Amino acid sequence: MKQQPAVVANDLTKSYKSQLALKKVSFQIENGELFGFIGPDGAGKTTLFHLLTTLLIPDTGSASVRGFDTVADYAAIRKIVGYMPGRFSLYQDLTVEENLNFFAGIFNTTIAENYHLIEDIYKQIEPFKTRRAGKLSGGMKQKLALSCALIHKPEVLFLDEPTTGVDAVSRMEFWEMLRKLKQQGITIVVSTPYMDEAALCDRVALMQNGEIMLTNTPQRIVDGFKGELLAVSSDNMFDLLHQLENIPDTAAAYRFGDRIHYVSERNIDPEIIQKALASSGQKNVVIEPITPVIEDCFIMLMKSKSKNDPN
Amino acid sequence: MTKADTVIVVKDLVKKFGSFVANDHLNFEVKRGEIFGFLGANGAGKTTAIKILCGLQSPTSGDIKVAGFNVYTQTNKIKQHIGYMSQKFSLYEDLTVSENFRFYGGIYGLSNKLIRERTKTLLQRLDLEHAANKVLRDIPLGWKQKLAFSVAVMHNPEVVFLDEPTGGVDPITRRQFWELIYEEANRGTTIFVTTHYMDEAEYCQRVSIMVDGRIEALDSPKKLKETYQAASMNEVFIRLARAQKNTE
Numbered sequence: 001m002k003q004q005p006a007v008v009a010n011d012l013t014k015s016y017k018s019q020l021a022l023k024k025v026s027f028q029i030e031n032g033e034l035f036g037f038i039g040p041d042g043a044g045k046t047t048l049f050h051l052l053t054t055l056l057i058p059d060t061g062s063a064s065v066r067g068f069d070t071v072a073d074y075a076a077i078r079k080i081v082g083y084m085p086g087r088f089s090l091y092q093d094l095t096v097e098e099n100l101n102f103f104a105g106i107f108n109t110t111i112a113e114n115y116h117l118i119e120d121i122y123k124q125i126e127p128f129k130t131r132r133a134g135k136l137s138g139g140m141k142q143k144l145a146l147s148c149a150l151i152h153k154p155e156v157l158f159l160d161e162p163t164t165g166v167d168a169v170s171r172m173e174f175w176e177m178l179r180k181l182k183q184q185g186i187t188i189v190v191s192t193p194y195m196d197e198a199a200l201c202d203r204v205a206l207m208q209n210g211e212i213m214l215t216n217t218p219q220r221i222v223d224g225f226k227g228e229l230l231a232v233s234s235d236n237m238f239d240l241l242h243q244l245e246n247i248p249d250t251a252a253a254y255r256f257g258d259r260i261h262y263v264s265e266r267n268i269d270p271e272i273i274q275k276a277l278a279s280s281g282q283k284n285v286v287i288e289p290i291t292p293v294i295e296d297c298f299i300m301l302m303k304s305k306s307k308n309d310p311n
Numbered sequence: 312m313t314k315a316d317t318v319i320v321v322k323d324l325v326k327k328f329g330s331f332v333a334n335d336h337l338n339f340e341v342k343r344g345e346i347f348g349f350l351g352a353n354g355a356g357k358t359t360a361i362k363i364l365c366g367l368q369s370p371t372s373g374d375i376k377v378a379g380f381n382v383y384t385q386t387n388k389i390k391q392h393i394g395y396m397s398q399k400f401s402l403y404e405d406l407t408v409s410e411n412f413r414f415y416g417g418i419y420g421l422s423n424k425l426i427r428e429r430t431k432t433l434l435q436r437l438d439l440e441h442a443a444n445k446v447l448r449d450i451p452l453g454w455k456q457k458l459a460f461s462v463a464v465m466h467n468p469e470v471v472f473l474d475e476p477t478g479g480v481d482p483i484t485r486r487q488f489w490e491l492i493y494e495e496a497n498r499g500t501t502i503f504v505t506t507h508y509m510d511e512a513e514y515c516q517r518v519s520i521m522v523d524g525r526i527e528a529l530d531s532p533k534k535l536k537e538t539y540q541a542a543s544m545n546e547v548f549i550r551l552a553r554a555q556k557n558t559e
Contacts (some may be wrong), residue, residue: 039481040452040479040480040481040482040484041452041479041480042451042452043481137353137354138353138354139353139354164478164479165398165475165478165507166353166507167351167352167353167507167552168352168507168509168545168548168549168552169352169548169549169552169553169555170352170353171507172549193478193479193480194508195482208481238493254483254486255486255489255514256510257509257510257513257543257544258513258532258533258543295482298481298482299482299483302481302482302483303483
């Protein structure tokens, strides 16, 4: 049993009435991996997590967690996974400690038995252990929820958008916690709409409209970026975007922080862009080839699929 | 109506909850047509300040005017002259697109004729005229977000507050949304926006960063990066917000 991959999905499909939420999704997650599903709201991430944690049954296709089938062996899976839903789902009127005790109790364990697993996280909220969960701040709720999902020493931990709506500093700290948990040998499956978090995963699946567009390590995804990515800036950034879009054979031009990222259909000489922009009256144009990040890859993948997209 | 050049004036804004100081002597002004980014870690006091500026909560002390109106005594006037949109769309899922416009237009007291005109103009701008009679729950998320923004500016407010408007949205739609923001600002509407996406902070003309109830930094993204010798606004933000004691 230990030799089984942590999670396997084969052609998972799920629809709600007429809405197709997940279309033939397949992947394999290895033991000990920190695996990320990256995609915006509506990509199908939560539906996928519900299927994997046995809370939903697929229309077609199948999935297994540590070799257990998500439909036939649902009871076995529930014992070995931890799940932190996107929405805070602990008991608001129980205290911090009561919540944790409750979750430990359901799984026939105690806080003491697995304290080492949650110590780093729980000790930050322990001073407030007699406070009701409903009265905690957002960051503390998040830490309590993670502690509750971990208290039975799960083999696979599912975290659905744990960092959504969280500020950049707290997000960074949360990922540091995940890194430490990974070292304990727990397989971590996490979803996020923040593209920059992809770089912190061992492997990621980029999701959009119920489909996986691409699965690989962040580095290989970036290496596979087609074409040369240029970063362009000038004195008039607002007009610059439209001027770049009008250059023949433009594949993409989009704002990225304080510059515009530009990709051409062909291997364009930056000199040609310089000239085109100068003739449009742009001053202080700076063009520089740069290494793409996951968000660039995501945008280009979306564009290549956009023929079917109504938007 | 006289249109002053400064739409938001905040002098010494203090808001206390018991002994806790949520807003500690905030001072800033926002100009007409400016895109102003209002950043801060969770728990820094942003939401409290926004509630005060929207006339939903009284400050403890300070001299604050929004669209020329006093936040202590003219809160109803303020509500008529501002727009508000949050990440949680306030549109009704079981109404059609045009019914949503009619509902919000009615709330703002627009005449039926004006509602029809504004609905038409705004849908044309979004290239979504074909969706006018679609029920909201049946349209893509990206459209809903653009519509929520249009509804928020339907009554031609002087300033529109956008509270994390792009959370969870795909990277292309997120950028299209910022194009909408730019266009609206070019028409003279002031944009007051919060976001957790630090690349979006770069799109603002000026940015303030709150830490523990105070405004720790306020300048253009370019100047802030120079001051803190940082390559990106993300670095600036992390350097300032890491020092925060009150973590939420």
